[in-house]
Amino acid sequence: MKAVDNVDLNVEEGEILGVVGESGSGKSTLALAILRLLPKTARIADGHIYYKGKIDLARSPENELKEVRWKEISLIPQAALNALNPTLKIVNHFLETAKAHGVHDRKWVVERASKLLSLLRLEPDRVLKSYPHELSGGMKQRVLIALAMLLEPTMLILDEPTTALDVLTQRFILDLLKDLHAKTNITMMFITHDIAVIADIADRMAVMYAGKIMEVGDVYTVFKEPKHPYSIALMKSIPSLTGSVEEMRSIPGTLPDLVNPPPGCRFWPRCPHAMDVCKKEEPPVVELKPGHLVSCWLHARR
Amino acid sequence: MEVRNLKVYYPVRKGIFGGVAYVKAVDGVNLVLDKGDIFTLVGESGCGKTTLGKTIVGLVKPTGGEILYKGKNILKLNKHEYLEYRRNVQIIHQDPFSSLNPTKTVFQTLSFPLKRWGIARSRRELIEKVSELLSLVGLKPPEDFLFKYPHQLSGGQRQRVVVARAISVNPELIMADEPITMIDVSLRIGILDLLLDLQKRFNTAYLFITHDFGAARYFAAKGGGLIAVMYLGKIVEVGPAEDVIHDPLHPYTKVLMSAVPVPDPELSRKKKLLKLKSLDIPSPMNPPPGCRFNTRCPFSKPKCEKEEPPLVEVKKKHWAACWLYTS
Numbered sequence: 001m002k003a004v005d006n007v008d009l010n011v012e013e014g015e016i017l018g019v020v021g022e023s024g025s026g027k028s029t030l031a032l033a034i035l036r037l038l039p040k041t042a043r044i045a046d047g048h049i050y051y052k053g054k055i056d057l058a059r060s061p062e063n064e065l066k067e068v069r070w071k072e073i074s075l076i077p078q079a080a081l082n083a084l085n086p087t088l089k090i091v092n093h094f095l096e097t098a099k100a101h102g103v104h105d106r107k108w109v110v111e112r113a114s115k116l117l118s119l120l121r122l123e124p125d126r127v128l129k130s131y132p133h134e135l136s137g138g139m140k141q142r143v144l145i146a147l148a149m150l151l152e153p154t155m156l157i158l159d160e161p162t163t164a165l166d167v168l169t170q171r172f173i174l175d176l177l178k179d180l181h182a183k184t185n186i187t188m189m190f191i192t193h194d195i196a197v198i199a200d201i202a203d204r205m206a207v208m209y210a211g212k213i214m215e216v217g218d219v220y221t222v223f224k225e226p227k228h229p230y231s232i233a234l235m236k237s238i239p240s241l242t243g244s245v246e247e248m249r250s251i252p253g254t255l256p257d258l259v260n261p262p263p264g265c266r267f268w269p270r271c272p273h274a275m276d277v278c279k280k281e282e283p284p285v286v287e288l289k290p291g292h293l294v295s296c297w298l299h300a301r302r
Numbered sequence: 303m304e305v306r307n308l309k310v311y312y313p314v315r316k317g318i319f320g321g322v323a324y325v326k327a328v329d330g331v332n333l334v335l336d337k338g339d340i341f342t343l344v345g346e347s348g349c350g351k352t353t354l355g356k357t358i359v360g361l362v363k364p365t366g367g368e369i370l371y372k373g374k375n376i377l378k379l380n381k382h383e384y385l386e387y388r389r390n391v392q393i394i395h396q397d398p399f400s401s402l403n404p405t406k407t408v409f410q411t412l413s414f415p416l417k418r419w420g421i422a423r424s425r426r427e428l429i430e431k432v433s434e435l436l437s438l439v440g441l442k443p444p445e446d447f448l449f450k451y452p453h454q455l456s457g458g459q460r461q462r463v464v465v466a467r468a469i470s471v472n473p474e475l476i477m478a479d480e481p482i483t484m485i486d487v488s489l490r491i492g493i494l495d496l497l498l499d500l501q502k503r504f505n506t507a508y509l510f511i512t513h514d515f516g517a518a519r520y521f522a523a524k525g526g527g528l529i530a531v532m533y534l535g536k537i538v539e540v541g542p543a544e545d546v547i548h549d550p551l552h553p554y555t556k557v558l559m560s561a562v563p564v565p566d567p568e569l570s571r572k573k574k575l576l577k578l579k580s581l582d583i584p585s586p587m588n589p590p591p592g593c594r595f596n597t598r599c600p601f602s603k604p605k606c607e608k609e610e611p612p613l614v615e616v617k618k619k620h621w622a623a624c625w626l627y628t629s
Binding site: 022023040114136166168169170171174175193194195196199200219220223233234235237238239240241242243248249250252253254260 | 491517563
């Protein structure tokens with residue numbers, strides 16, 4: 001199953017890159033692949049993941065990856081709220097995480113954890129002493145963010161960090177992340193199916209579908225002038241508080257077979273503009289204007 | 303259906319040595335549902351909306367107040383009336399995976415209520431009726447779906463089967479609790495459109511419960527229905543969809559509307575967020591005295607801490623329970 005199929009993506013230092021897609025788009029697989037945390041059933045078939053121009057994470061041996069995970073790049077996976085060990089106090093989560101990455105200075109860890117928790121508007125003393133079940137969903141999510149930032153990574157990958165949260169808690173966490181970003185300039189890759197959240201927090205965005213990137217650009221451009229039919233259809237299909245209810249509609253059809261995908265563009269069976277070439281050849285990537293890329297025959301010269 | 307001053311309290315043991323506290327999940331709710339009405343209930347988790355839904359369909363017993371079906375208290379219906387009530391009030395749950403028996407084909411699942419209520423008997427009749435239902439919910443051609451098992455269908459297809467089952471007995475009211483939350487985003491409107499289409503055809507009433515304000519707005523606006531906002535067991539605002547969304551009256555609704563992210567980067571960054579006095583959500587075991595929202599309300603006054611404001615009609619058909627609007 002080709003979960004991620006020929007993806008080219010840059011993440012600039014200090015930016016918040018939003019990766020938006022539905023189930024089967026490959027966005028979560030992409031996140032796991034970057035840190036080589038894919039399940040045993042998956043493998044990186046080909047390609048490179050260059051980090052700071054120095055190493056290729058796709059080919060690095062385990063000892064090199066160990067230096068990258070948590071120290072350079074951290075991942076907060078989907079449904080991570082359930083990943084907290086119910087038998088461990090929060091302070092021990094921090095200590096164990098540090099130990100697992102070769103940091104044994106307890107005092108340093110507790111100090112750093114306290115600083116991070118404060119930054120995330122939590123009371124360090126109270127939270128460190130608590131067990132996960134004593135904390136609310138929003139508090140747990142903040143603990144996870146603090147855990148991810150413990151060893152001062154350059155980049156955070158967050159996979160659906162606010163999906164399970166209530167509106168007000170989600171707003172709070174999003175604003176906190178923006179604040180954190182402003183204070184530390186940490187690079188973020190924010191993965192979600194919720195385009196409204198991307199509009200809210202991201203600087204640039206990539207739209208994924210069936211393992212491929214359909215469109216990339218800065219958020220203002222992609223939202224104002226979406227060029228890929230999938231981007232346009234996706235935005236129309238999500239009911240929001242703004243916009244005309246009359247113009248909202250679902251995308252007809254379903255995902256293609258990811259094991260043996262048919263030739264051509266992955267989206268053509270559901271595309272209102274599908275042409276003959278779309279069914280035969282995969283579209284090239286076209287740069288419509290600097291920074292705005294789209295993979296679609298409508299915009300390519302044949 | 304008429305819900306009068308409904309209270310649903312869940313007893314909770316306090317500590318090991320006994321003593322009982324009550325989680326006041328629903329604490330005094332009134333509403334009326336007529337044939338073909340669309341009533342959307344929104345709120346964050348813990349507001350009582352799911353409990354309210356479950357009580358209306360008879361899954362949970364009221365602690366106080368009453369629920370009337372066609373004028374009669376649902377706890378006092380005779381056998382015949384009760385069967386009518388259970389047939390006419392159907393449920394669509396959130397999870398299409400667990401709502402369908404994995405060991406039964408679509409045909410078996412959909413035949414069951416038809417046989418049970420005597421709508422169809424012979425195999426030929428059943429196949430005909432089930433095929434009709436599958437077409438109605440957009441699963442075409444029906445032959446492709448009749449003998450499939452749930453695991454062979456996608457999430458969206460499974461949910462359509464659940465909808466087919468709910469409408470198979472021609473109910474008057476469908477209570478849908480987060481029916482699209484587990485469906486892929488680009489397919490959600492399809493399910494909502496299906497429900498709205500069925501409303502037009504069969505004049506079915508809907509009680510649509512969700513925490514997704516966008517979906518609530520879409521469903522209520524397209525269906526010409528009302529949106530009610532719940533907080534800590536009470537309805538704090540109710541009115542026509544576009545009024546509640548674009549001209550919220552209750553401070554809680556105002557805060558919610560300003561907090562929901564919108565798919566517009568410019569608007570998102572310009573939006574002024576109404577700040578809450580406190581982030582702490584009061585416990586439903588111990589709601590604050592006076593107006594429940596007073597501990598977090600950016601507009602609270604001394605009166606709000608002492609007396610609970612009644613739900614009053616502030617603008618045409620638009621009600622709010624707030625001292626800002628009642629002297």
